[in-house]
Amino acid sequence: MKQTPFTKKHLELGAKMAEFAGYNMPISYSGINEEHQAVRKNAGVFDVSHMGEFILKGPKALDLIQRVTTNDASRLKNNQAQYSCFTNEQGGIIDDLIIYCIEENSAYMIVVNAANIDKDWKWLNDHNTEGVETHNISDKTALLAIQGPNATGILQPLTETDILNLKYYTFEKGRFAGVDNVLISATGYTGAGGVEIYFEDRDGAADKIWDAIFAEGAPKGLKPIGLAARDTLRLEMGYCLYGNDLNDTTSPLEAGLGWITKFTKEFTAGDLLKKQKEAGVERKLVGFELQDKGIPRNGYAICDEQGNGIGTVTSGTQAPSLGKAIGLGYVQSGFAAFETPVFIKVREKLLKAKVVKLPFA
């Protein structure tokens, strides 16, 4: 099992640990609900160093990105980031990702899901026909997400970069807690605001940054947060999780990611997806909330009133901030409108639910 630069910190804190994507990761510390609320109401720190980072350099870097991703990266200016995805020849999603424009037309970073690093790296390089310089810096890159309404306020004393006013999906490189060359990005997976910071773990940088963040934040209630609360936080926002809500067989249009699928350029399966858009998709990813008592889980059937299967739950949980059970799942398009009654099959019982808009409220 791989370690992150912070594994020792998690063990010292008594975190419940589990393997995730080959890494020994913290699942929770004090408890999911408490950690979830800490992020929604104040601030929390996630170690997400397992995520993958690729650097692409050279005059053809943008061209390669444009060909393998669905969003239009030519619109990115320096210090802007963009949510996008890799599609396969069938129009399925290889991975969802974020592209960072470090230097327009010549240097980009792509951040991918940990479980897909090898698959993505191969896909990218198999399509690299024009000699773009590519580097997989995943193993040496540390990544912390500091999220919550008070996150940037807590961190501001640690850097001269103006993070309080950093715009959503933009980033700066700067000195942070005495460590140079830290990429500070106003992104996240919680909907609670905050930043993510990327840096190379050398000369004790990871320990230095972790300790500085908690020295500054602990008196203000900053807490370490595990992957379990990361999942409930993202699900309340309706953000997709690769492996659950997205996979190699789901298209971005089915997944509600039409907004990052731009037909103004050519990309893998672009024509196929354009036709799918014109014809209309047969199934759609929707959010739903339960009206009966129960909790939807990945793999449960979604049914109509008569109990006929019309779809499958891809993510589900009791939402800690909302006090109700929520989920995402694919349903036949005829059942995708808001307020449509649907039923979730939980242990042979049909529990009443309804399709709702995202984010959950």
Add this chain to the structure above:
Amino acid sequence: MEYWVPLLIFVLKNIVMSYPETLRYTKDHEWISLDGDIATIGITDFAQRELGDIVYVEVETIGTSLKAGDVFGTVEAVKTVSDLFLPVDGEVTELNEALGNAPELVNTDPYGEGWMIRMKVANPADVAALLDAAAYEALVG
């Protein structure tokens, strides 16, 4: 799939868990205490920690005679769901109604206020044959 459930490897060395000597335990992580032929049943400290924050306990077998190992209910936590198994033969007689409004009692007081059901045990000697505290601790240690 709940992606970490099959992969749970807990590091518990920094956490002190308790297994009262007066109780008997099952390999399915239930505890049982016997008073005459009436037993009280709950889940262990290990189990509540494994499940995380508990959302509710569902028992629809009250008044039903079941065999040891039969499912008598389910426990839903934020991140996962688990069946509850009857430790010995008998009839489920009572659900802890307090869990309806306060399911977190299972997390905060698994051997006390967080008990789950009472049952009439068919053969009280079956209880003595279950794991004692030391044997259970060895199992989860």
